[in-house]
Amino acid sequence: MYLSPYARRYICLAVAVAMACPLGLMAKDSGQEQTVPPMASKTDTQARGHIPATAKTEATQREVTRLSTIIVTADKRSEPLQYVPMAVSVLTQDQLSRQSATSFADYVAQVPGLNAISSGEGWTQLVLRGITSGSHQPNATVGTYIDDTPYGSSTIYAAGSMLTPDIDPSDVQRIEVLHGPQGTLYGSNTLGGLIKFVTTPPDTTQASAHADVDVNSVSGGGSGFGSHAMVNIPLVADTLGLRVNTYARTDPGYIDNVSTGQSEVNKAEVRGGRAQVLWTPNDKVSVRFSALAQNLSSNGVANGGIDLDPATLQPVYGWNKQARAAGTGLFKVKYRLYDLSVKADFGWAKLVSTSSYGTLRLNENVDNTALYGPLLNPMFGLSNGGYAEVQPIALNKVTQELRLQSPEDQTWEWRTGLFFTHERTVDQQDMATFDATTGTPIALPTIAHVSVGPALFTEWAGYGDLTWHPTSKLSVLVGARYSNDRTTYSQTSTGLLIGDTDFTSRSSDHPVTYLVNPSYKFTDNVMAYVRVASGFRPGGANVGVSPGLGAPLTFEPDKLVNYELGLKTMMLDGRMSLDVDAFYIDWSKVQLTSVVGGIGFLSNGGKAISQGFEASWRLHPLRGLTLWSNASYTDASLAKDNPTGSVYGLKGNPLPYVPKWSANLGADYNFPMGSWSGFVGGNFSYVGRRAGEFNQIPAPRVYLPAYNNIDLYAGVNLGDWSVKVYAKNLANRHGITSVWPETLNPVGSPFNATVQTPRTVGVTVSVDF
Numbered sequence: 001m002y003l004s005p006y007a008r009r010y011i012c013l014a015v016a017v018a019m020a021c022p023l024g025l026m027a028k029d030s031g032q033e034q035t036v037p038p039m040a041s042k043t044d045t046q047a048r049g050h051i052p053a054t055a056k057t058e059a060t061q062r063e064v065t066r067l068s069t070i071i072v073t074a075d076k077r078s079e080p081l082q083y084v085p086m087a088v089s090v091l092t093q094d095q096l097s098r099q100s101a102t103s104f105a106d107y108v109a110q111v112p113g114l115n116a117i118s119s120g121e122g123w124t125q126l127v128l129r130g131i132t133s134g135s136h137q138p139n140a141t142v143g144t145y146i147d148d149t150p151y152g153s154s155t156i157y158a159a160g161s162m163l164t165p166d167i168d169p170s171d172v173q174r175i176e177v178l179h180g181p182q183g184t185l186y187g188s189n190t191l192g193g194l195i196k197f198v199t200t201p202p203d204t205t206q207a208s209a210h211a212d213v214d215v216n217s218v219s220g221g222g223s224g225f226g227s228h229a230m231v232n233i234p235l236v237a238d239t240l241g242l243r244v245n246t247y248a249r250t251d252p253g254y255i256d257n258v259s260t261g262q263s264e265v266n267k268a269e270v271r272g273g274r275a276q277v278l279w280t281p282n283d284k285v286s287v288r289f290s291a292l293a294q295n296l297s298s299n300g301v302a303n304g305g306i307d308l309d310p311a312t313l314q315p316v317y318g319w320n321k322q323a324r325a326a327g328t329g330l331f332k333v334k335y336r337l338y339d340l341s342v343k344a345d346f347g348w349a350k351l352v353s354t355s356s357y358g359t360l361r362l363n364e365n366v367d368n369t370a371l372y373g374p375l376l377n378p379m380f381g382l383s384n385g386g387y388a389e390v391q392p393i394a395l396n397k398v399t400q401e402l403r404l405q406s407p408e409d410q411t412w413e414w415r416t417g418l419f420f421t422h423e424r425t426v427d428q429q430d431m432a433t434f435d436a437t438t439g440t441p442i443a444l445p446t447i448a449h450v451s452v453g454p455a456l457f458t459e460w461a462g463y464g465d466l467t468w469h470p471t472s473k474l475s476v477l478v479g480a481r482y483s484n485d486r487t488t489y490s491q492t493s494t495g496l497l498i499g500d501t502d503f504t505s506r507s508s509d510h511p512v513t514y515l516v517n518p519s520y521k522f523t524d525n526v527m528a529y530v531r532v533a534s535g536f537r538p539g540g541a542n543v544g545v546s547p548g549l550g551a552p553l554t555f556e557p558d559k560l561v562n563y564e565l566g567l568k569t570m571m572l573d574g575r576m577s578l579d580v581d582a583f584y585i586d587w588s589k590v591q592l593t594s595v596v597g598g599i600g601f602l603s604n605g606g607k608a609i610s611q612g613f614e615a616s617w618r619l620h621p622l623r624g625l626t627l628w629s630n631a632s633y634t635d636a637s638l639a640k641d642n643p644t645g646s647v648y649g650l651k652g653n654p655l656p657y658v659p660k661w662s663a664n665l666g667a668d669y670n671f672p673m674g675s676w677s678g679f680v681g682g683n684f685s686y687v688g689r690r691a692g693e694f695n696q697i698p699a700p701r702v703y704l705p706a707y708n709n710i711d712l713y714a715g716v717n718l719g720d721w722s723v724k725v726y727a728k729n730l731a732n733r734h735g736i737t738s739v740w741p742e743t744l745n746p747v748g749s750p751f752n753a754t755v756q757t758p759r760t761v762g763v764t765v766s767v768d769f
Contacts (some may be wrong), residue, residue, distance in 0.1 A: 043350060049136050054183060056409040062102035065406055065620040066574040068280050074479045075354075076148070076415075077408065081529065082568050085477070085519035087179035087581045087614060089114075097171045098668060098681060098713060100726045101167050103228070105757065109176045109685035110613035110664050112632040117657050117738050120301040122266050122333050123163045123249060124498040129583060130610040130636025131560070133560075134647070134693045135387060135588060135738050137161050138602065139537050143182065143190040146197045146292065149339045150399055150421070151354040153187050153256040154538060155487065156591075157425040157455035158395040163360060165335050167294060168272055170228045178660065179614065181535025182585060184463055184479045187419060191535045200290065202241030202372065208232045216762030219732055220320055221254025222264040224762070239280055246273035251466075253508035254758050259323045259436075261755065265300030272335075284345045292337040300329035302364040308739060308753035308763035310702050316750045318760065325386035325450035327439025334359060345623045352403040355763050356527030362393040370742040372447075372497075380444055383747070386436030387447065394426045397729070415479075416464040427452040427541040429681070431495065437689050448495035448546075453632055456488040465515065474513030477517040485509045485557075487539035498544075507554035525571065531564040542601045551594070555602040555642065560587040576619045582606060585610040585617070586639075592646040605643040608655060610636035624670040633666035647694035658737065659688035659706070673716065679724075693737045696746040707735030709756065715764075724764045732759040 023302035027469030070081040070439050076089045081090060089111045091101075101107045104124055108116045124137060126142040144165055145151065153160035169175060175197055182190035209719045214226040230245040251262030272294030279287045303324045307316040317323060339356035358359040372387040404416035431447035465479025490504045510576050513536060519529035535661055539556040547553065566581035612634040619627045636658045642649040668681035685708060692702035710731055715724030735756040742752050 002167075003708070005275075032659040047692045051368075057344070057503070065623055067570075067577055067620055068666070072174070072176050073148075074176050074196070076403070077405070078342070080568060081579070082527070084515060085475070085517055085566075086528070086531050087564070087579070089177040089179070089616065091175040092435070093169075093171075093173055095668075096172070097713060097722075098679070099683065100713065100724070100728070100762065102168055102170075102251075104164075106248070106711075106728070107175070109662065109687065110683065112616055112630040112664075113612070113634060114177060114181055115657065115659065115662065119162070119304050119683065119738060119752075120331070120754060121298065121377075121741070122166060122265060122296045122301060122331060124164050124166060124203040125161050126164055126192075126195060128177070129562075129585060130634040130655055131192035131587060132584065132655060132657060133606070134594060134656040135162070135740060136593065136693070137591070137595075138543075139591065140164065140189045141191040143186055143188075143539065144196075145186070145194060145195040146337060146344070146400070147199055147290075147339065148352070148354045149358075149549070150186070151335075151337055151356075151397075152360070153395055153397070153423060153425065154459070155420065155423060155455065155457045156543065157426065157452060157457075157489065157540075158360065158393055158423075159362070159425060160189070163333065163362065163393075164464060165294075165360075167197050167292075167335070168247050168249070168270065169197070170247050171200055171230055171243075171274065171427050173551065176317075179581070179769045180531065180585075181533045181560060181566055183511075183535035184465065184481045187461055187481065187483065187756070188459070188461075188485075188511070188538050190535055191537060191558075195427040199274065199276070200209060200243065202243035202276050203237070204234045204238050204241035204278060204280060204764070206232075210766065212764055212766030214762055214764040215762055216252065216458065218252045218254045218757060219759040220269060221758065222252040222253035224760075225250045227308055241278045242276070244273065244275045247271070251463060252760075253300065254320050255300065256321050257300070257303075257324050258317045258321050258327050258522045265303070265322075265324075265329060266298060266305075268296055268298040268301055286341075286343045290337075290339055291546065292335065294335045294744055295332070296334075297332045298329070300324075301332075302331035302366045303329040304752040305738075305741070305754035306752075307750040308736070309749045310739065310741075310747065310751045312750065313705065313736065315701070315753075319409070320755070322752075324367045325369045325388065325434070325436040325439070327434060328386075328388045328541075330363065330365040332362065341729065347407075349404050352401075352405070354399070354401045354403075356397075356399045358395075358397045358399075360393070360395040360397075360492050362390075362391070365432070367392050368431070371744060372431075373436070375744065376447065382442070384436050385444075387438070387763075388432045388434070390430045390432050392428055392651060396424045398422045398526045399766045411469050411692075413467040413469065414464070415466075417462070419459070419461040419463070421459045423453065423455075425455040425457075427455070430495070446731060448493070448497040449462075449499060450491065450493040452489070452491050452543070454488075454490065454523070456486075456538070456543075460484045473521045475519050477519075479515040480515045481509045483509075483513075485538045485540075487538070487540040487598045489543065490769045491544065493544075496514065499543075499675045500548045503546045505545070505553050507539060507541045509536070509539045510556050511536040511557050511559070522711065524571060527568045529564075529566050529568075531566065533562045533564075535558060536560075540602075545601045549600050554605065555591060556589055556604045558586055558587065558589040558591045558604065558606075572619075578617050580613065582613040583611065592642060594643070594646040603643060603646055605638040606646070606649075608637065610634060610655070610658075612636075612660075626668045627666070629663070629665045631661075633661055634658055635660060642694070647696060648696045648698050653694075653701075654691040656693050657688050657690050657704075661688040662686060664719060675718075676769055677717045678715065679717070680712075680714040685709045685711075687735065699747045702739055702751070704736045704739065707733050707756065709735065720768045722764075722766045724766075726762055726764070728760040729756055734758075 178194040226249040253267030276290040333615040339357040405415035429450040461483040463481035467477040564583040589604040592605040636655040666683040713726035
């Protein structure tokens with residue numbers, strides 16, 4: 001299905017207008033009687049323990065099509081989504097399971113303002129509200145939490161921007177996406193926002209189990225297989241419970257290497273699981289311990305996607321084909337996370353303690369023959385020399401948070417907390433030399449050897465906020481956070497390309513973030529809020545910069561301030577919700593890559609703005625049917641020229657990979673079939689035209705065309721059994737998601753390009769016990 005650029009733009013406009021039109025119904029709808037209004041205040045809801053019989057009858061008639069209440073912990077309190085005075089998107093386990101979602105690529109388009117920059121499975125940067133400087137920025141602008149625990153690196157020393165933990169969502173309760181900076185409550189690396197995987201806790205009341213098997217096939221590629229299993233056991237009734245889930249997937253490959261004749265080189269194996277123990281000795285105390293492990297392994301993912309002509313945006317060797325040297329492409333990443341959460345209710349306040357220890361291990365072998373071959377082969381008299389960057393990274397991270405917060409049902413609601421983290425990174429980069437056709441090693445002088453170790457990052461932070469509830473309608477929240485960050489960076493290196501270095505650098509920063517967040521409930525169903533929030537990424541000791549080079553030995557934190565106005569509504573007697581927000585973001589001291597004497601390092605000085613709006617709509621028009629849509633408009637651009645020596649960009653140039661328009665439409669329908677039941681649904685998503693990377697030299701940039709995607713599914717339920725068929729990327733589109741030059745000429749052909757996974761069809765059979 002081809003849609004012209006104008007048609008696609010008007011689809012986004014139509015979605016936004018359609019979602020805004022129901023606002024005219026609010027005045028009429030607000031007078032309708034409801035039993036427990038979906039947006040009633042917490043105090044009002046608690047007070048309505050007794051509901052008149054007539055109201056119960058009316059409620060029974062209406063609840064079959066009423067939207068379910070979604071409880072979130074975005075504000076580090078359990079509360080209904082519609083009460084939270086900021087933009088939060090939620091993907092529930094039911095949604096993820098129905099859509100056979102296994103990775104970011106399957107669901108990011110369903111969140112307004114969220115997009116992903118990926119060089120392959122396991123190598124993904126998340127972007128919210130356009131806050132990115134490109135796929136090779138060294139540090140993340142979107143934070144990742146698993147329950148109450150931060151995961152992934154906070155620094156530039158462990159590829160923190162791209163090694164985003166893409167956790168299999170098979171046993172999560174929901175995924176929460178918090179839009180806008182979360183620097184006060186969640187700390188660093190949340191400039192654009194935060195994604196939180198909320199896992200399903202053990203049930204201490206009853207035993208249960210689940211198992212499913214999935215088989216699938218990708219167009220022009222191979223076949224995949226997946227299995228998931230979960231068991232929940234109450235070890236001591238109402239007191240002690242154990243929940244264990246495991247999974248194993250073979251994600252089919254679809255890229256062929258024309259140089260070696262190998263097919264499906266980006267095939268990947270994913271193995272993992274999570275074990276949790278929950279102890280609730282009484283109704284005031286709970287203790288939960290969990291251990292998570294996930295491994296991803298591939299023999300080709302490190303070599304990226306296909307080869308693309310940047311001038312024509314057409315493949316050099318054909319769609320889903322690449323040319324890479326033999327013996328390269330290895331990509332293995334291992335996630336481990338162990339966390340302990342203790343909660344105690346003293347009546348006058350609640351204490352929450354979260355302790356964690358996490359590790360990340362990466363080993364990759366990236367083909368750099370096209371980059372260095374033309375330079376080094378003549379130097380060594382080789383006709384077919386191959387070159388690859390071999391890089392193992394090891395990250396160990398400890399975190400501890402203590403939080404004390406008041407009860408919620410009081411005029412002055414307060415919260416205070418302390419946070420500590422310590423990271424240790426060891427990183428080594430070597431240039432391997434070999435025969436590009438056979439992979440046989442060739443002994444040459446050392447081309448490049450860099451050893452980083454250790455790079456240490458320590459942060460102490462204290463934060464607090466205060467919420468004033470002068471009336472049942474008005475709330476005003478103010479908060480602040482002070483951080484003390486220290487880094488130590490050591491490097492030794494040698495080789496023809498980099499020279500000899502041996503140095504240690506240190507730095508310290510003291511960022512302060514703040515939040516002002518008033519909200520007002522016009523009725524039980526309509527709430528508006530204003531949010532002014534700031535965020536930061538840590539500075540640090542510069543990489544590769546030895547004393548005497550003339551480059552700065554440290555770089556500063558970059559910071560931004562977000563100004564936001566939002567409206568949350570529930571209409572049509574709880575059958576429809578509509579959330580809209582508009583934002584303006586001022587991003588200063590942007591961390592950018594610069595070069596002095598052929599050595600790359602980080603500098604500050606960039607400035608950018610991002611502005612736009614987001615809208616989400618959901619409707620239960622009749623029993624069993626749910627409709628939803630979202631749309632976002634984001635205008636993210638440089639507010640001044642990038643500094644000389646950094647990536648080339650002028651005032652007004654768009655930030656990389658940020659579509660101005662994106663949209664999603666979806667439906668899910670459940671219906672009876674005698675003693676069986678059936679379901680059918682799907683999604684249509686649209687991602688607009690985007691600018692590619694900033695160039696290293698003054699030259700026109702690559703612009704990636706807009707693309708769309710259609711996913712469908714259908715199935716039947718019989719007792720505890722379920723059978724489902726599904727199709728992803730039904731129209732088999734070649735949507736380009738990222739591009740990067742492969743040669744020494746930063747604008748020369750070919751570029752490495754990542755594209756959508758081709759059409760994938762599959763069958764899933766599951767059973768519950």
